[in-house]
Amino acid sequence: MKILVIGGSYFLGRWFVQHAYREHEITVLNRGNIPINLEGVKEIKADRHIKDKLCKLKSETGKFEAVVDFCAYEQGDISGILCQLNNPPDKYIFISTVDVYEKGSGAALEESSALADLKNL
Numbered sequence: 001m002k003i004l005v006i007g008g009s010y011f012l013g014r015w016f017v018q019h020a021y022r023e024h025e026i027t028v029l030n031r032g033n034i035p036i037n038l039e040g041v042k043e044i045k046a047d048r049h050i051k052d053k054l055c056k057l058k059s060e061t062g063k064f065e066a067v068v069d070f071c072a073y074e075q076g077d078i079s080g081i082l083c084q085l086n087n088p089p090d091k092y093i094f095i096s097t098v099d100v101y102e103k104g105s106g107a108a109l110e111e112s113s114a115l116a117d118l119k120n121l
Contacts, residue, residue: 001025004057004064004089006048006081007071009034012095016068017041027064029057048077054084063087070095 001024008017008028014036017026021041028036032045046053048071067089072078082088102114 001065002063003027004029004067004085006030006067006069008068009036009043011070013068013070016070048072048080049074051080051084054080057081057084058086064089066091066093068093068095 003020003024004027005013005017005020006029007013008026009030013028014034017028017036017038020026021038026038026040027042027044029044029046029048030036031047032043036043044056046056048054063086067081067085069078069081069092072081072094078092078094082092102116107113
C-alpha cells in the first residue's frame with residue numbers, strides 16, 4: 001500500500017513509520033527538523049501551512065491509497081492536504097490527541113465526548 005504519513009519523524013509517527021515501511025511504500029511529509037533516515041522511505045520536507053512548499057505533493061508523488069496524519073491541529077489542516085494531492089486517498093486516518101476535547105470534567109474521554117470550541121483554543 002502507498003501511504004503518506006504526515007508528521008512521521010517523531011513520537012508515535014516515527015514508531016508507525018519504522019514498522020509500516022517494511023510492508024508498505026511510505027512517504028513522510030515533515031518540516032525536516034528530525035530526519036527519518038530509513039532506507040526506502042521517501043521524505044518530503046515542507047510545512048503543511050506553507051502552500052508553496054506543498055506543491056511537492058503533486059509533483060513528486062502519485063496517488064496515495066492512505067494518508068496517516070499525526071499532526072493536524074488547526075481547522076483546515078486536513079482539507080489543505082487533500083487539496084494538494086493529485087487524487088484523493090482511499091482512506092484518511094487522523095490520529096488525534098485529547099487536546100481536541102472539552103477540558104475540565106476530569107472524566108475519562110471517549111470518541112463521543114464533547115469537543116472543545118475551536119475559537120477558544
